[in-house]
Amino acid sequence: MxxxxxxxxxxxxxxxxxxxxxxxxxxxxxxxxxxxxxxxxxxxxxxPRSSSVPMLWKYENLRELVLKSSELVTPEQAGRRVVYLVNDKRKDVSAAVGWLYTGIQVTRPGESTSAHRHKASALRFIMEGEGGYTVVDGNKIMLEVNDFVITPNSTWHEHGVEEGGKTCIWQDGLDIPLVNALEANDYAVYDGKQPLVAPVNHLPMTYGSSAGIVPADIVWNKPYSPLFKYSWKKVYPALLEAAKVNDGSPFDGILMHYTNPVTGGHVMQTMGASIQLLRAGEHTKAHKHTGSFVYQCAKGHGYSIINGKRFDWKERDIFCVPSWAYHEHVNLSETEDACLFSFNDLPVIQSLGLYQEKEHPDGYQKID
Amino acid sequence: MxxxxxxxxxxxxxxxxxxxxxxxxxxxxxxxxxxxxxxxxxxxxxxPRSSSVPMLWKYENLRELVLKSSELVTPEQAGRRVVYLVNDKRKDVSAAVGWLYTGIQVTRPGESTSAHRHKASALRFIMEGEGGYTVVDGNKIMLEVNDFVITPNSTWHEHGVEEGGKTCIWQDGLDIPLVNALEANDYAVYDGKQPLVAPVNHLPMTYGSSAGIVPADIVWNKPYSPLFKYSWKKVYPALLEAAKVNDGSPFDGILMHYTNPVTGGHVMQTMGASIQLLRAGEHTKAHKHTGSFVYQCAKGHGYSIINGKRFDWKERDIFCVPSWAYHEHVNLSETEDACLFSFNDLPVIQSLGLYQEKEHPDGYQKID
Amino acid sequence: MxxxxxxxxxxxxxxxxxxxxxxxxxxxxxxxxxxxxxxxxxxxxxxPRSSSVPMLWKYENLRELVLKSSELVTPEQAGRRVVYLVNDKRKDVSAAVGWLYTGIQVTRPGESTSAHRHKASALRFIMEGEGGYTVVDGNKIMLEVNDFVITPNSTWHEHGVEEGGKTCIWQDGLDIPLVNALEANDYAVYDGKQPLVAPVNHLPMTYGSSAGIVPADIVWNKPYSPLFKYSWKKVYPALLEAAKVNDGSPFDGILMHYTNPVTGGHVMQTMGASIQLLRAGEHTKAHKHTGSFVYQCAKGHGYSIINGKRFDWKERDIFCVPSWAYHEHVNLSETEDACLFSFNDLPVIQSLGLYQEKEHPDGYQKID
Amino acid sequence: MxxxxxxxxxxxxxxxxxxxxxxxxxxxxxxxxxxxxxxxxxxxxxxPRSSSVPMLWKYENLRELVLKSSELVTPEQAGRRVVYLVNDKRKDVSAAVGWLYTGIQVTRPGESTSAHRHKASALRFIMEGEGGYTVVDGNKIMLEVNDFVITPNSTWHEHGVEEGGKTCIWQDGLDIPLVNALEANDYAVYDGKQPLVAPVNHLPMTYGSSAGIVPADIVWNKPYSPLFKYSWKKVYPALLEAAKVNDGSPFDGILMHYTNPVTGGHVMQTMGASIQLLRAGEHTKAHKHTGSFVYQCAKGHGYSIINGKRFDWKERDIFCVPSWAYHEHVNLSETEDACLFSFNDLPVIQSLGLYQEKEHPDGYQKID
Structure with a gap:
């Protein structure tokens, strides 16, 4: 290649x-x-040379094992009950691709973890369940399927599922491998449960405005998004609306970044996230760029060609694209759109001046 | 005082x-x-010492005269058919308060202005009508009642009402007096009609996301908001949502700034705008600060006390608060909320380091 | 024109x-x-349209009257003993040009003013004397001829001349007219003398590095330059060095902005300042731009043509260039360079998006 | 520890x-x-956990071997004739500490390398010789002992020594290991010699002002310092001047960062550099922080205690302090100051929100 x-x-x-x-x-x-x-x-x-290989993890293979973990260990024993996905070439650093960690976490109704914090940043994308929530620095935020939520570095955070809810499964994304590599990680355990500092969903309801307005009397000077939760109920209609008046990218269809509404930039300093819509029948062109990416299919089915190899995905499947690997995406439905959630290390790559991209000379790859 | x-x-x-x-x-x-x-x-x-006086302009007095202008002059003769509101102490600079100009413009179905541009910046708040639109640098944007829209400095802009629409009336806000005072204004006439560069409502539909997501493939590096239109259909629900989880400001109730979604800052470099919700029966405390403000009541009825004088307002009434004038607001309804739109010169005052505020020592003013 | x-x-x-x-x-x-x-x-x-006219104030006419003020009034009576220069068309706002105030202040050995502060910002350029100093927020800074020093808005400041010094005369520049126009000025008197908070010249010696290095352990987050004093002993050699390897601007010769070393931007939020070197025999081309400028000749002699009128200057003469007035500069010496100090409202004009410039169509002006 | x-x-x-x-x-x-x-x-x-160990490389051991390389290989064969220093625990990534590479390069009079560029950034600190120079994007810059110079990422650069000069030895610092780890490095060879685009030393003479002034007519929008060279002739006097009016840091003496004069920030996006002065007899207190550091003694002699181990250094010796290692410095002379040059990955650590520090609980370390 x-x-x-x-x-x-x-x-x-x-x-x-x-x-x-x-x-x-x-x-x-x-x-x-x-x-x-x-x-x-x-x-x-x-x-640029990556040490990771493209991989796809099929949810149908993993789901049962993830659920089984909830029989094998308790949250108290395990800290968090998570099956993590590891790249064949990055086992030494427990990364799914590049310096990004990802895992699948399960929580049963009534369960919750103890609170902790670390210099690594975290994000989650909800796969299944009802009544899930996260508490970040005393802000409790309710979560539904396909919601995206952040727990930035050094914030106290804990997760759980309400008593009357349904078992929740979500994907975790963290930059643990990166922060370890940069020799800067740390960890602390919160003594007891965090007291809530605001009404439930305070921050998403305050900053998640559908209208470009922000509170005049709140000063937000932290280096991450005050919105915290990006609700699928709002994200998906926004994607559809944007699709009506935009051609989108030849390489990515309608690609939108989750942003920090007080800076317009990435949601956190070390990890960004995007949601993209592939229109019915869309087959994007191939390009490669620096930065590592972990995808989850949020809707529909199709395949991606990564460095000449085809990876078929459907809802909840997870796959990765290493730095500088050619990739293109295909929506296999002729009638329905498909949506891919992804997270990445673009904030690192961009802030250090290391981003570059290249179109595939032939437009599309040949499958090996 | x-x-x-x-x-x-x-x-x-x-x-x-x-x-x-x-x-x-x-x-x-x-x-x-x-x-x-x-x-x-x-x-x-x-x-701080202001040369403006507080004033209120009742819409019921002005509306007929505004409509009459459409019988007296054509857009071709007048440039724009506007009744402007002038402060008793600022007639020399045609300002409603401080260095801010405001006027009420009327456009009949099928009418449109020619395109022009100037170093002064403009904004509008829609008061009546259907089928109104603005075209800013080739982007056509449809407007409805209580929508807020900007036409930043040096952008080509023109306005009109579709053939099948209803007579539109809107409030214009400009910084003409300021830009003249700073000896920097200019003016140019566009030769003919602007060609559209994108589908109708392209920018509000692209950036007006209800979800904190922005297009990954569009670079916006202009010093004003790419959203352009802030739709009341989204703004009002967002206000209600924020009101559920915020106490708001003791001086302003639930006060939200219209913002530039790629910076989190003011919508333009010289004028900002806000929307605020006064809850049923709310009576805010008095304070004063630097910066000049023009208000329009967008919903409900009540009064404001400005430097000890009471000004009663209802929907569509316009009033002003000069720099360093004590002011407090009252919603006279015990069951309905009231909403005040306002625009201001805060971006100027803040970027030059001139903002300061002071609470009223007694909490509330005595009416003179 | x-x-x-x-x-x-x-x-x-x-x-x-x-x-x-x-x-x-x-x-x-x-x-x-x-x-x-x-x-x-x-x-x-x-x-753009300016209400100011170009003017030149000859130091030989003013010097005696400035000195005479020190016989007529005491600093205690006068606050500051200053002769201010007023534009024929800006008497109503006490401005030398646009919204800029300038004056010439005299202080005798052993005299000092009481400390005060205001929302207006101030700067000084030293014309004569020895042993002059300023104290800004407890930092005492010694001043010599042609030194440039700032006293930013809302800093406590006082000036004086040491007992053993010689009568000092300096030019003051303030944005009083602008801050009054923006209805934001204020004033406060310090009770007694300020205690010093650091060794004399602490800030210029710390930040006035000749080498692009800044202290690692000092956090400077104020919106103005921590350097405070720009010493002619360093400025003039730097101008000569830059002149060796730069062609300079066709309109201004070797033009350098005094900058804030922690931002690279203007020294204060509302006023900027520059020093420029006109090489022996240099005659620059004419242009006009927005922004108002007050000049003082720091070295040499020559003339400027402003809106078609010739103004001859030599060391210590002061003149002004209004917004959007064509201007060009001439060094009348065939062997010596000439230096012009100037201050301006460019930070205002630029931060509000109001800067524009235009070359003279003929390159040079005809003298009326 | x-x-x-x-x-x-x-x-x-x-x-x-x-x-x-x-x-x-x-x-x-x-x-x-x-x-x-x-x-x-x-x-x-x-x-935080570092995989590097503290190490010191004595120049007296290395100098002869470095010079010998100039007999063993030509620049044409070797690309660059460099002996690199490798941490015992970072051999796999060719790093001296953390993700930083350092080497010692020798160039004889009349020799020069061919030009190349890469996504990795580089800097140099001159150890010996006369007539050395670097050419960065067509700007030729002359170098003297203890000068610090940068060649930022993706700039074309080449080095050499003038015919009449003396053999030059300098320390190279690069972020090659980091950029490789982030899977973003690249490399390109320039076809022939770069043509000069400006007079020799144009940029240091233009921006290296001793006075806080910068050219008004040059727009610098690159993410690194336009100064390029930080001349010891200016740096050392500035250090002495700052030392007169500053107590300095208890952990570092008089510590100054080399900065970008148009931002006040680090010289490049991925590596920073500092110069520090230890006063006669000074023994600093111990602390630890995230970030990796490579030091070179530029003047004097003394020792550092790093994680409880003593490392003695004198002029030209190089040593490293890993992330989160306790360290303190001692100047062994009772009459002369000592100076340490250092470079680091602080821009990475800080821009990603990963900086933290901790004082040693006892003030000073015990030597193991």
């Missing part, structure tokens, strides 16, 4: 080993040093 | 006239100069 | 008076209203 | 293995999944 490059040109390391050089390398090694030219071509690749 | 201050203290000018000084002043005057201490106490007041 | 425009075109108000209309206007007037088309062409000019 | 924490509390994973669970884990593994509680305590540490 990668373009062909030639390391025998001026400007690349082209040193042949000699006995004298080998002795020199030995000497350097003894001093905690090395000769750059022995590693330069490797650590300075011509194009 | 103003606190009592004493100019006889050290740090204020306290020079007595003498024949020698008078000769000196004469000499300075001949050189285009003066002695600061002769004007210092006047140009350096102890507290 | 202004381009010719025609008000008889579609898009401008072209209504002829009739008895019926006159009766209508009368009726509107009784309701605090008017017909927009009677004032529209006047309040919506084709190009 | 790390505080003691207890994983047996509620909120941590405390599940005991059973045959049933082991079968369950097996089943999950077959589906590319796992149980979170089996890894949770490991991937969610109580405090």
């Amino acid at each position: 990668e373009e062909k490059y030639d390391d025998s040109v001026l400007g690349r390391a082209r040193v042949q080993d000699t006995p004298e050089l080998e002795a020199y390398y030995k000497e350097l090694e003894g001093l905690g040093a090395g000769a750059l030219w022995t590693v330069a071509n490797d650590i300075e690749p011509w194009e | 103003e606190e009592k201050y004493d100019d006889s203290v050290l740090g204020r000018a306290r020079v007595q006239d003498t024949p020698e000084l008078e000769a000196y002043y004469k000499e300075l005057e001949g050189l285009g100069a003066g002695a600061l201490w002769t004007v210092a106490n006047d140009i350096e007041p102890w507290e | 202004e381009e010719k425009y025609d008000d008889s075109v579609l898009g401008r108000a072209r209504v002829q008076d009739t008895p019926e209309l006159e009766a209508y206007y009368k009726e509107l007037e009784g309701l605090g209203a008017g017909a927009l088309w009677t004032v529209a062409n006047d309040i919506e000019p084709w190009e | 790390e505080e003691k924490y207890d994983d047996s509390v509620l909120g941590r994973a405390r599940v005991q293995d059973t045959p049933e669970l082991e079968a369950y884990y097996k089943e999950l593994e077959g589906l590319g999944a796992g149980a979170l509680w089996t890894v949770a305590n490991d991937i969610e540490p109580w405090e």
Whole structure:
């Protein structure tokens, strides 16, 4: 898939080993040093290089195992009862792709976790159930299927399902691998339950305005979205409305970012999230870009071609697209739209000046 | 209303006239100069000082005259058929209060203005009619009663009412007096009608999301809101929703700013706008602050006390609150909420570091 | 000088008076209203329009009168002993040009003013003397000839000259007329002398680095420059250095803005300042732009042509360029450079989106 | 060194293995999944955890080997003739500490490299020689001992030493390991030599003002410092000046960040740099914080205690402080100051919200 490059040109390391050089390398090694030219071509690749592979996790295979975890362990024992999805090439860092972690969590009616916080940021996308809720820094927020909710870094948070609800399953997304890699993670346990600081759903009801208005008397100076919950009941109609008057992206159909309404930027500093609508029969063109992505199909069915391999998905299936992997999406229905939720590390990639993209030269990929 | 201050203290000018000084002043005057201490106490007041007076314009008095203008002059002759409201103390600058202009414009079915642009910024709030629209830089936007719409500085804009519509009346708000005072206004006439660059309502349908999502593939880097229209159909429910979970401001009830969804800030660089809900029977406390405000009652009836004087308002009445005037609002209904639309020069006052506010020492004003 | 425009075109108000209309206007007037088309062409000019005229104040005429003020009044009586310069067309607002105030202040050895503060911002440019100082929020800063220093809005400030110094004369620049016009000015007197909070010259020595380095352990979050003083001993060599490797602007020679080193922007929110070097024999091209400017010649001699009129200046002369007035500068020396200090309201004009400029169509003006 | 924490509390994973669970884990593994509680305590540490160890590289050991490389390989063969320093625990990513690479490069008079660019950012600190230069995007900049210079990501850059100069040795710092980890690096070779676009030293002479002034006619909108070179001739006097009026930090003495003069922020998006002065006899207190640091002693001699181990340094020695390692610095001279240059990944840590710090509970460390 990668373009062909030639390391025998001026400007690349082209040193042949000699006995004298080998002795020199030995000497350097003894001093905690090395000769750059022995590693330069490797650590300075011509194009971005990912160590992850594309993967798809079928919900029909996982659902039963996820539910079974609720028989095998209690929340008190497990902390959180989660089955996490791990990339074949990222087992060492427990990542689904790149530096992103994802898992599927189950909570039964009446259960709740204890509160904790960490420097890693988290988000969730609701897959099943009723009566689920999260409490973030004392704000209780009710959750329904396909709702997207954030628990930003260093906020106290806990989750649960009301007594009269139905077993809830949701996808967790975290940047634990990234924050560990950056050697900055931490963890703290809250002593007891958080007291609520505002009426239930206070923040989504205050900032989740359908009208471009925000409270005049509240100052929000935290580096994440005060909206917290992005309700599917509002998101899906907004997608349909936008689809009426926009052609969308050739690579992504109608692609909308969840945003922080007081900055217009990403919902958190380290992870972004998007929702996209593929119109009936739509087959997008292929491109690749930096940044790692985890998808969940929220509606419909279709497939994606990632680095030349076809991955078929339907509602609740989860798949990943590694950095710099060519990808294109297909909605297999000729009558219904399909929706893909995704989360990513774009805020990192963009704030560090590392974003770039490239169209596939042929428009579409050949399937290997 | 103003606190009592004493100019006889050290740090204020306290020079007595003498024949020698008078000769000196004469000499300075001949050189285009003066002695600061002769004007210092006047140009350096102890507290902010407004040259505007509070005023209220009753719609029942003005409506007929506004409609009559459509018999007296054509849009072709008049440019725009507008009755403007002028503060008794600001006639020299055609301002309703401070440096803000406001007027009431009428357009009959099938009529439209020619397109023009200017460095002054404009906004409108729809009072009556059906089928009204504005075209801003090639984007046509349909307007309904109580919708709020902006036409930012230097955008080409034109307005009209569709053939099958009903006579439309709306309030215009402009910063013409400010931009003239800052010696920066200009004007240009568009040659013919603007071609549309997107489907009708493209921008409000794209950015007016009810869900905190924005298009991933559109870059908006203009210094004003891409939403353009703030639809009452969405604004009023959002107000009601926020009212359920917020106590609101003691001075303003549930006060929400119209915002730019890609910055969280004011809709334009020189004028902001707000919508506020006074709950049944609510009587807010009095305060004063810098910045000039023009209000229109969008719903209900009540009164405001401004610098000790009572102004009764009902739907469509317009009134103003000058800078640093104490004001408090009362909803006279014990069962229905009341809504006040307002626009202001807060973006100017805030960006220049000139905002300050003060609670009334007694909580409420006495009516003079 | 202004381009010719025609008000008889579609898009401008072209209504002829009739008895019926006159009766209508009368009726509107009784309701605090008017017909927009009677004032529209006047309040919506084709190009920016200034009410100020270009003026030059010769220091040789003013110096003696400034010194004389120190015999006529004491600082205790006068507050500050200042001769202010007033534009022939802006006497009503005590402005030198546009909304900018300027004056010349004299302080004798051993004298000092009491401390005060106001919402208006101030700056000074030192013209003569030794041992002058200012104290801003407890920071004492020593001043020498051609130093530029700021006292931002709402900071406590006082000035004086040390016992062993020489009589100091400096130019004051303030935005008093603007802040009064925006109805936001205030004033307070400090009770006694300010205690010093840091060693003398602490801030300029900390932030006035010659090297692009700033203290790691000081957080500066005020909306103005922490540098406070811009020392001529550093400014002039920097101008010479920049002149070696830059062609400069065709309209201004080597023009450098004094900046806030923690933002790269203007030194204060409402006034900016610049220093410019005209190379030996340089004659710049003419342009006009929005924004008002007050100049002081800091070095050399030459003239400026402003709206077709020639103004000759030498060291310490002060002159003004109104908004949208064509201007060009000439250094009359064939061997020495000339330097012009200036301050302006560009931060206002730019932050409100009102800046525009235009080259003179002929490159240079004809002198009337 | 790390505080003691207890994983047996509620909120941590405390599940005991059973045959049933082991079968369950097996089943999950077959589906590319796992149980979170089996890894949770490991991937969610109580405090930040670094995989690097503190190390010091003595220049007296390395210098000869660095020079020898110039006999063993040519720049044409090697690309760049560099000995890189590698952390004992980061050999897999060629990093000196965390995700930072550092190396020592030698260039003889008359030699120059070919131009290239990459998404990784680079900086250099000059150790020895005369007549060295770098060319960044067509801007040639001359370098002297202790100068600090940047070559930001995706800029074309090449280095060399003038014919009449003396062999130059400098330290390179790059974020190659980070950009590789983020799967975003790339590389391109320039075809031939870059043409110069401005006079030599244009940018440092233009922006390196000693006076807080910046060119009015140059718009700089790139995300890195336009100053490029921070000259020791200006930096050291500025440090001395700041030291006269500042107490400095208890942990770092007089610590100044190199900054971007148009933002006040870090010099580049991914790496920052600082210079610090330890006064004669100074022994700073111990603290730890997130972020990785590489130091070079620019002047004097002393030692640092890092996680309880003493590292003695003198001019040109290089050492590293890993994330969350306690560290304190000592100047061993009782008469002379000592200066430490350092570069770091603070822009990453801070922009992602991951910075935190902690004082040592005892003030100072015990040496192990």
